[in-house]
Amino acid sequence: xxxxxxxxxxxxxxAAPVSRRRLLQAGAALGGTAGVAGGVVPGMLASSAYAxxxxxxxxxxxxxxxxxxxxxxxxxxxxxxxxxxAFINDLGGIAGRPVEIVPEDDGTDPKRGAEVVExxxxxxxxxxxxxxxFSHVVIGSAPRAGELKIPYFxxxxxxxxxxxxxxxxxxxxxxxxxxxxxxxxxxxxxxxxGKRVAMIYPDYAFGYDHRDFFSAAAESRGGTITxxxxxxxxxxxxxxxxxxxxxxxxxxxxVMVGPGVLTFVKEMxxxxxxxxxxxxxxxxSLEGVDIASPGLGFLDGTYLWEALPxxxxxxxxxxxxxxxxxxxxxxxxxxxxxxxxxxxYSHMFGCWETLFAIKEAVEASGYRTPRDYPALIETLExxxxxxxxxGHPQGGKQFVGALHQCxxxxxxxxxxxxxxxxxxxxxxxxxxxxxxxxxxxxxx
Amino acid sequence: MSFGPYLFLxxxxxxxxxxxxxxxxxxxxxxxxxxxxxxxxxGEFFMLGAVLAWYCSTLLEGSPLAGFALAxxxxxxxxxxxxxxxxxxxxxxxxxxxxxxxxxxxxxxYIVQQLVLTFYGPEARPVAAxxxxxxxxxxxxxxxxxxxxxxxxxxxxLATWYAMSRTRLGLYxxxxxxxxxxxxxxxxxxxxxxxxxxxxxxxxxxxxxxxxVPVQQAHYLMGxxxxxxxxxxxxxxxxxxxxxxxxxxxxxxxxxxxxxxxxSPTLAKILATLLVAAVLVFRPGGLFGDNRA
Numbered sequence: 257x258x259x260x261x262x263x264x265x266x267x268x269x270x271a272a273p274v275s276r277r278r279l280l281q282a283g284a285a286l287g288g289t290a291g292v293a294g295g296v297v298p299g300m301l302a303s304s305a306y307a308x309x310x311x312x313x314x315x316x317x318x319x320x321x322x323x324x325x326x327x328x329x330x331x332x333x334x335x336x337x338x339x340x341x342a343f344i345n346d347l348g349g350i351a352g353r354p355v356e357i358v359p360e361d362d363g364t365d366p367k368r369g370a371e372v373v374e375x376x377x378x379x380x381x382x383x384x385x386x387x388x389x390f391s392h393v394v395i396g397s398a399p400r401a402g403e404l405k406i407p408y409f410x411x412x413x414x415x416x417x418x419x420x421x422x423x424x425x426x427x428x429x430x431x432x433x434x435x436x437x438x439x440x441x442x443x444x445x446x447x448x449x450g451k452r453v454a455m456i457y458p459d460y461a462f463g464y465d466h467r468d469f470f471s472a473a474a475e476s477r478g479g480t481i482t483x484x485x486x487x488x489x490x491x492x493x494x495x496x497x498x499x500x501x502x503x504x505x506x507x508x509x510x511v512m513v514g515p516g517v518l519t520f521v522k523e524m525x526x527x528x529x530x531x532x533x534x535x536x537x538x539x540x541s542l543e544g545v546d547i548a549s550p551g552l553g554f555l556d557g558t559y560l561w562e563a564l565p566x567x568x569x570x571x572x573x574x575x576x577x578x579x580x581x582x583x584x585x586x587x588x589x590x591x592x593x594x595x596x597x598x599x600x601y602s603h604m605f606g607c608w609e610t611l612f613a614i615k616e617a618v619e620a621s622g623y624r625t626p627r628d629y630p631a632l633i634e635t636l637e638x639x640x641x642x643x644x645x646x647g648h649p650q651g652g653k654q655f656v657g658a659l660h661q662c663x664x665x666x667x668x669x670x671x672x673x674x675x676x677x678x679x680x681x682x683x684x685x686x687x688x689x690x691x692x693x694x695x696x697x698x699x700x
Numbered sequence: 701m702s703f704g705p706y707l708f709l710x711x712x713x714x715x716x717x718x719x720x721x722x723x724x725x726x727x728x729x730x731x732x733x734x735x736x737x738x739x740x741x742x743g744e745f746f747m748l749g750a751v752l753a754w755y756c757s758t759l760l761e762g763s764p765l766a767g768f769a770l771a772x773x774x775x776x777x778x779x780x781x782x783x784x785x786x787x788x789x790x791x792x793x794x795x796x797x798x799x800x801x802x803x804x805x806x807x808x809x810y811i812v813q814q815l816v817l818t819f820y821g822p823e824a825r826p827v828a829a830x831x832x833x834x835x836x837x838x839x840x841x842x843x844x845x846x847x848x849x850x851x852x853x854x855x856x857x858l859a860t861w862y863a864m865s866r867t868r869l870g871l872y873x874x875x876x877x878x879x880x881x882x883x884x885x886x887x888x889x890x891x892x893x894x895x896x897x898x899x900x901x902x903x904x905x906x907x908x909x910x911x912x913v914p915v916q917q918a919h920y921l922m923g924x925x926x927x928x929x930x931x932x933x934x935x936x937x938x939x940x941x942x943x944x945x946x947x948x949x950x951x952x953x954x955x956x957x958x959x960x961x962x963x964s965p966t967l968a969k970i971l972a973t974l975l976v977a978a979v980l981v982f983r984p985g986g987l988f989g990d991n992r993a
Contacts, residue, residue, distance in 0.1 A: 323814070323817060323822075324921075325921065327817065327822030327920075328822045328823050328824075330822070331821075331822060459966070487965075488965050488966055488969075490925055491965060492915075492916050492922075492925065493713065493717070493915075495709070495713055495842070495843075496709070496710070496713050496957070496960050496961045496965070498840070499705075499706055499709055499840065499961065515824030515916075515917060515919040515921070515922070516824075516916065516917075517824075518824065518826045518917050519915060519916050519917065522843070523843065525834075526834050526841045526842060526843045527840050527841055527842075528841070529834065529836065529841045544823055545823070545824075549826045550764075550826050550827075550828040551826050551828070552826075597821075
């Protein structure tokens with residue numbers, strides 16, 4: 257049904273002209289006055305914008321994994337969301353109204369997640385809900401957002417938004433989904449590392465996205481998957497899985513979100529020793545973990561996907577530098593206040609970008625109260641791209657309104673000398689796939 | 701990999717798992733055997749041991765062996781002190797009532813977990829092994845430290861058996877276990893025995909945490925899994941039976957190793973749970989427990 261192509265079928269009102277112009281102004285101001293995105297925020301803009309709207313704040317409910325298995329991510333997501341809100345307020349807020357973040361812990365638990373969405377919507381009376389990462393929480397919470405008819409902006413990576421299995425109120429405008437990520441890097445892996453790949457992934461939805469879409473992308477490029485190893489999420493020992501990897505495997509592909517990752521890497525080293533295949537992994541497992549940690553030595557010479565390079569020299573733009581400084585991250589990807597507190601850098605930019613996407617959608621649609629949700633949703637569905645800039649430091653993004661999903665560039669880094677060095681950057685087009693859903697056909 | 705080495709790896713994995721399980725379950729089994737209470741916070745004592753080992757390793761950075769030795773000394777002491785305090789502040793107040801103790805130790809579990817989350821943080825932090833070497837077999841390599849863990853666990857099990865059967869404290873403990881009132885009548889300081897047993901159980905869990913943390917990482921949620929497995933082992937082995945705990949740990953450990961290498965880890969867990977159900981139906985007291993009840 258979508259044979260006509262992704263962009264042709266979406267109605268295309270001019271996408272957020274006001275906000276983009278404002279962003280460009282702000283960017284120019286920053287670039288011009290402060291050189292490398294210094295600490296000065298354009299004060300002129302700030303004061304004039306607030307003066308226009310003496311409205312009540314825009315309240316954005318923030319569903320955060322403060323406790324539970326997602327707590328490492330949650331902490332950085334919260335820091336990023338707060339930094340983005342402060343930055344937006346310094347720029348003059350959203351449509352002249354200040355932004356207020358209303359955080360609520362969901363314990364990285366799907367059941368609690370649905371309750372949090374309801375609490376934020378009904379009790380705190382927020383304008384939007386935003387922020388969750390873990391796929392099971394998003395899948396558990398999204399139906400409640402749809403029932404309550406409140407826009408729900410997730411920063412979750414999983415293919416669940418773009419697959420069409422959620423609902424019209426759920427958007428992912430700030431981070432590329434897994435299917436696009438693995439499609440984008442598959443070609444590079446085939447060409448540079450090898451065509452016979454064994455896959456190790458967690459035994460739940462997020463892992464299955466990797467299994468299904470990387471396998472498909474690899475096979476379409478003449479690759480073969482030699483083994484599929486699904487690992488239960490609470491696993492603490494991995495030695496028992498490695499014998500299932502056939503000896504003629506050229507590439508080991510691993511993605512393992514969970515606290516066991518260091519053990520995984522260490523046991524992988526113990527098992528293979530120097531006779532290892534090429535290794536390609538997703539940094540998801542190592543977010544919040546120092547690459548120079550004891551036991552990670554075996555990763556030297558292997559490759560990792562990154563959405564936004566952890567080390568500042570990986571993607572040195574002034575927008576990235578501004579983002580890094582605003583959130584409080586040093587050039588090595590750790591907290592500026594504590595070098596041992598490593599950020600979840602390949603994911604948390606999504607919180608920043610999503611807040612700016614909300615800002616752009618609110619301003620373009622003229623949203624004022626929840627009565628304007630339909631206008632906001634239809635406006636956002638009409639967006640086709642987000643320009644790289646202060647609000648989108650990871651890079652420009654295509655946005656497909658029918659899928660409620662954005663598509664951005666990806667990075668591949670090589671581990672050497674206990675740090676990450678970018679070796680390849682994909683184009684947005686590398687990750688595009690034929691859409692399987694159209695949310696715009698659902699009723700509002 | 702051909703069948704022989706595959707089987708060997710499964711056996712190796714199973715043996716290490718078994719020793720670790722036995723050590724972790726031992727404290728739980730002791731506490732239940734003597735005091736007839738279920739300590740739901742047992743896994744948190746294990747986790748505290750691991751977290752304290754991380755602190756010791758950062759204190760003595762550069763020398764993993766010294767850090768490990770310090771942790772082996774400090775972690776059980778600190779965790780034992782905490783257990784004594786909780787015995788005095790909580791368990792004694794609810795008069796060791798089995799139901800109230802379960803609820804109270806669930807509370808203790810959450811308090812410990814959230815305090816660690818607050819002060820230590822949500823990260824899984826690695827601790828370097830005190831000695832690190834890779835045992836290289838012709839078909840695959842294996843962690844040398846894991847074999848050391850199995851050896852140390854065996855030594856600790858022996859030490860506990862010795863303490864139980866050859867010392868005065870062991871005698872007191874066995875007497876209290878067999879009949880509280882008669883023991884009291886013979887002058888056994890039952891309250892003190894209770895406090896000591898609770899602290900000892902916690903200390904054993906902490907030592908297990910220190911031993912395991914170089915193989916896993918210190919993480920504030922790491923206590924939940926060992927707790928579950930310890931319950932399985934203790935129920936199958938028979939609550940309060942040292943021999944039963946060890947036998948059950950080997951039963952679960954080796955079968956877990958074999959099944960998860962040859963089939964899937966999930967199937968291994970399913971079978972372990974089924975085994976628990978079967979034991980509860982046919983021998984409610986466990987394989988080596990008191991089945992008269």
